[in-house]
Amino acid sequence: MYPNLLVKRVSLTPNRIALRFNEKAWTFEQLSDEVDEFAEKLYTKGIKFGMRIAILASSDAQLVIAIHGCIQLGCELVMLNERLTEEELRYQLLDSNADYLLVDSVEKRSLTFPNRLSFELLNLVERTTFEVEKEWPKNRTITIMYTSGTTGHPKGVRQSLENHVMNATGSALNLGVQPNDCWLCTVPLFHISGFSIxxxxxxxxxxxxxHTKFDAEKAVEEIMSGTVTRMSVVAVTLERMISVLEERNISFPNTFQSMLVGGGPVPLNYLERAIQRNIPVLQTYGMTETASQTTTLSSEDAIRKLGSAGKPLFFADVRINGAEKIGEICIKGPHVTMGYVGAAELKNPLVDGWLHTGDMGYIDEEGYLFVVDRRSDLIISGGENIYPAEVEQALVKHSAVKEAGVVGKQDDKWGQVPVAFIVLKEEVSEEALKAFMKTEMASYKQPVIYYFMEQLPRNASNKLMRRELFKYVQEMK
Amino acid sequence: MYPNLLVKRVSLTPNRIALRFNEKAWTFEQLSDEVDEFAEKLYTKGIKFGMRIAILASSDAQLVIAIHGCIQLGCELVMLNERLTEEELRYQLLDSNADYLLVDSVEKRSLTFPNRLSFELLNLVERTTFEVEKEWPKNRTITIMYTSGTTGHPKGVRQSLENHVMNATGSALNLGVQPNDCWLCTVPLFHISGFSIxxxxxxxxxxxxxHTKFDAEKAVEEIMSGTVTRMSVVAVTLERMISVLEERNISFPNTFQSMLVGGGPVPLNYLERAIQRNIPVLQTYGMTETASQTTTLSSEDAIRKLGSAGKPLFFADVRINGAEKIGEICIKGPHVTMGYVGAAELKNPLVDGWLHTGDMGYIDEEGYLFVVDRRSDLIISGGENIYPAEVEQALVKHSAVKEAGVVGKQDDKWGQVPVAFIVLKEEVSEEALKAFMKTEMASYKQPVIYYFMEQLPRNASNKLMRRELFKYVQEMK
Structure with a gap:
């Protein structure tokens, strides 16, 4: 058993600031009061202990209150991604067998559901008190989040109380904890990157x-004010913040402790520029199935171990499957999901206690993990493996290239060949890029076609969606 | 399961400094190498997985290595207090059914035992490699420590891996963790105050x-150098450090984060002087049965909540037994012992999952615990309860009083009456003290006799031993 997290926190530090949103601030006690009100209104509407509640809402203060409210009622949360199509959302509602759908605004959300409630409607409801649990079982499912997996329909991943607690604890031992800590959250709460905060x-x-949405200018301002100590980003949003700092010729204050960068390796160029601007970059490897971070690279090692995602957090373990140096990354620990809901419920994600991630990587002689690529993105060309991330990192070394995405294209001769999607900083010819790449990598790894785009397709966490690029390639042939 | 703590730590931060002793320093990797050597030599001498090893040694670097060495071998450690008499030690050896006695030096330790090994002897032994466990079960007994309890023979308390891990984790969430943290340990390693560090x-x-022994001057110097961030003391050692600072008219640097004060409440006078010298005092309530802290008071609350031991750490819970405001303090959580060894083995320390401490206290309306007294020290006079700590705190308010100890003396009329033992800062008459106490407390609480002493009897953790004072009183009648 663990204590009821919010109740315990209020008993310890009622007057510390729990949440800032727009111009408003809530202490833990004030937050808890609003959470109780929300939970008691849900209870009036018939929502009971153990029910499964899907939430579709923007990442604002009201969503924070709704999330804690549902948890206080002992409900399991299905966190819906507001960028999905109605068809995709409907699949998750059905697959998770949700008892209720909770939306922030009826007008904003056209998705229908038999048991649908909105934040607006709940505002008008009377409160009905219920007995709050003082302790929660460790294996209670707190959240269900859908991840794409390698093929077919997304799977609903269970994240238990223990998953969340042990992940947060391991992160604390690694990053440190200070009484004045403040985490700037500009990633969506329906993703594990935001929820874990x-x-x-x-x-x-x-x-x-x-912040409901990432805005590089605003994020920089928050950190420059000296109140923010930590933040979660991906490489592309990091780069945008670096650019803002460079334009203004300023650096982050020493109050800022950790810039946690997930969703793939950070190019050397970004790292070097980050150091110039006093940004302590900590690259991390995390996923929905591990309730956030599994490995994290300290900022001191950022350059020396370029491309590495660091070492497993204290309670986590990582090994590479297979006889080769590069193999499938497998993860063990109390932060790893116990399984899925819905269609995938009978699928055990663990083999002998290890989560088989489908990602490829290796561990170097000092114990640092290198994530070579997501297995599903692997390009096989003439029997040779090509890891898109490696090619992308080579491309962004060119001074004219801002961002790059690489996928495989069907080829009669080689099976697949790599093609590149490029966002430019300044004008450059395809010939010039090809010439540059000849100096960078073996010929079979060099992209055969270059597509120039205004921007690359990214998901709500700003992670590159290579599958979208793959669709373009198929349409263009 | 948890990871093998030392192996995991070495894999994460091999080059961080693990230990400083005298002029020498060990990184975690260097410490681990010496630990492995020690464990392999023990293995050569026939010490095997699961054995129970009693250790009698001074708190130095070699003891740190020996402790970790035994744990790497999967042994249970009986931590013997080097200040005990041979008779007392022999009782613990027999009661714990120890397989081996490990002493630092044959010359220094006259205690005999069939299977006795010394650090000196082990130095001469060859190494035999064995397979180190990568993971340890949570319920493994790491340490056994004897505590006096209220009456009769001391009991051997089991401290499991989970007890230690969850205590350290709860402390981290409360005190914070920094990458440059350094804990000054001047309390013995055979007590939980030192071992928990x-x-x-x-x-x-x-x-x-x-440091093998507490020395106020040396402790102040270490902290003034700026490398120490935390320290554990009791009220009397705190006062000695304050006096050193006052004599030199200096204050602690801001690098110093937490002065954890256990073993009873800190007098207001000490707290006020500590604030003047920039010492962040955190009063705590801990014991052998809870593998160190259960509640801790933040330094911000030190004056406002004078006399309180603070709130339960994140994973701990405290309640007061009984219908009155003041009752027995009961503790629950993953840091609480599962039980005893030896004669007390069948005694379950938990009732319905709660440890009944025998200590008396109350929880105020804001959730702060006040430890009124150890039940065994309670003085009952004419049907009124007198808590010695309360009287002692009143006494040290007098400018001439340095330290005070109060116990009950048999009395034909009242059953018991309080008597005081005083260490003076400057000359003062018994009459003057009596007059002062009349202004401080109800008449039945005022000591009827004053004994002036050079120093008070204290144990190795510098905690006042009221039972010794009680013996004096009995001898003096």
Whole structure:
């Protein structure tokens, strides 16, 4: 059993700031009061202990209150991604067998459902008190999040109380904890990157400074003000913040402790520029199935171990499957999911206690993990393996290239060949890029076609969606 | 299962400083190498997985290595207190059914035992490699420590891996963790106050700066150098350090984060002087049965909540037994012992999952615990309860009083009456003290006799031993 996280936190530090959103701030006690009100209104509407509640809402203060409210009622949360199509959402509602759909606004959300409630409607409801649990079982499912997996329909991943607690605890031992900690959250709460910040908040007694959307200018301003100590980004949003700092010729204050960068390796060029601007970059390897980070690279090692995602957090273990140096990354620990819901429910994600991620990587002689690529993105050309991330990193070394995405294209001769999608900083010819790449990698790895785009397709966490690029390639042939 | 703590720590931060002792320093890798050597020599001598090893040694670097060495071999450690008499030690050896006695030096230790090994002897032994476990079960007994309890023979308390890990984790969430943390350890390693610092070290990747004995001057120097961030003391050693600072008219640097004060409440006078010298005092309530802290008071609350031991750490819970405001303090959580060894083995320390401490206290309306007294020290006079700590705190308010100890004396009329033992800062008459106490407390609480002493009897942790005072009183009648 663990204590009821929010109740325990309020008992410890009622007057610390729990949440900042727009111009408003909530202490843990104030947050808890609003959470109780929300939960009691849900209870009036018939929502009961153990029900499964799907939430479709923007990442604002009201969503934070709704999330904690459902958890106080003992419900399992299905966190819906607001960028999905109605068809995709409907699949998740059906697959998770949700009892209720909770939306922020009826007008904003056209998705229908038999048991649908909105935040607006709940505002008008009377409160009905219920007895709050003082302790929660470790294996209770707190959240269900859908991930794409390698093929077919997405799977609903269970994240238990223990998954969240042990992930937050391992992160605390690695990153450190300070009484004045404040995490700037500009990633969506329906993704584990954002949700895990809420869990750290109640466990550490830490402020969450929440922005509904990432805005490089605003994020830089928050950090420059000296109140923010940590933040989660991906490489592309990191680069945008670096650019803002460079334009203004300023650097981050020493109050800022950790810039946690997920969703793939950070190019050397970004790292070097980050150091110039006093940004302590910590690259991390995490996923929905591990309730956020599994490995994290310290900022001191960022350059020396370029491309590495670091070492497993204290309670986590990582091994490489197979006889080769590069193999499938397998993960073990109390932060790893116990399984799925819905169609995948009978699928055990663990083999002998290890989560087989489908990602490819290796561990070097010093114990650092290198994620070579997501297995599903692997390009096989003439029997040779090509890892798109490696090619992308080579491309962004060119001074004219801002961002790059690489996927495989069907080829009669080689099976597949790599093609590149490029966002430019300044004008450059395809010939010039090809010439540059000849100096960078073996010929079979060099992209055969270059497509120039205004921007690359990215998901709500700003992670590159290579599958979208793959669709373009198929349409263009 | 948890990872093998030392192996995991070495894999994460091999080059961080683990230990400083005298002029020498060990990184985690260097420490681990010496630990492996020690364990392999023990193995050569026939010590095997699961054996129970009693250790009698001074708190130095060699003891740190021996402790970790035994744990790497999967042994249970009986931590013997080097200040005990041979008779007392012999009782613990027999009661714990120890397989081996390990002493630092044959010359220094006259205690005999069939299977006795010394650090000196082990130095001469060859190494035999064995397979180190990568993971340890949570319920493994790491240490056994004897505590006096209220009456009769001391009991051997089991401290499991989970007890130690969850205590250190809860402490981290409360005190914070920094990559440059260094804990000054001047309390003995055979007590939980010292041993728990070793556990925090491997979990946090933190340096332990170890002194065999407390020396106020040396402790102040270490902290003034700016490398020490945390320290554990009791009220009397705190006062000695404050006096050194006052004599030199200096204050602690801001690098110093937490002065954890256990073993009873800190007098207001000490707290006020500590604030003047920039010492962040955190009063704590801990015991052998809870593998160190259960509640801790933040330094911000030190004056406002004078006399309180703070709130339960994140994974701990406290309640007061009984219908009155003041009752027996009961504790629950993953840091609480599962039980005893030896004669007390069948005694379950938990009732319905709660440890009944025998200590008396109350929880105020804001959730702060006040430890009124250890039940065994309670003085009952004419049907009124007198808590010695309360009287002692009143006495040290007098400018001439340095330290005070109060116990009950048999009395034909009242059953018991309080008597005081006083260490003076400057000359003062018994009459003057009596007059002062009349202004401080109800008449039945005022000591009827004053004994002036050079020093008070204290144990190895510098905690006042009221039972010794009680013996004096009995002899003096």
């Amino acid at each position: 809420l869990m750290r908040s109640v466990l550490y007694g830490m402020t969450v400074n929440l | 070793l556990m925090r070290s491997v979990l946090y990747g933190m340096t332990v700066n170890l």
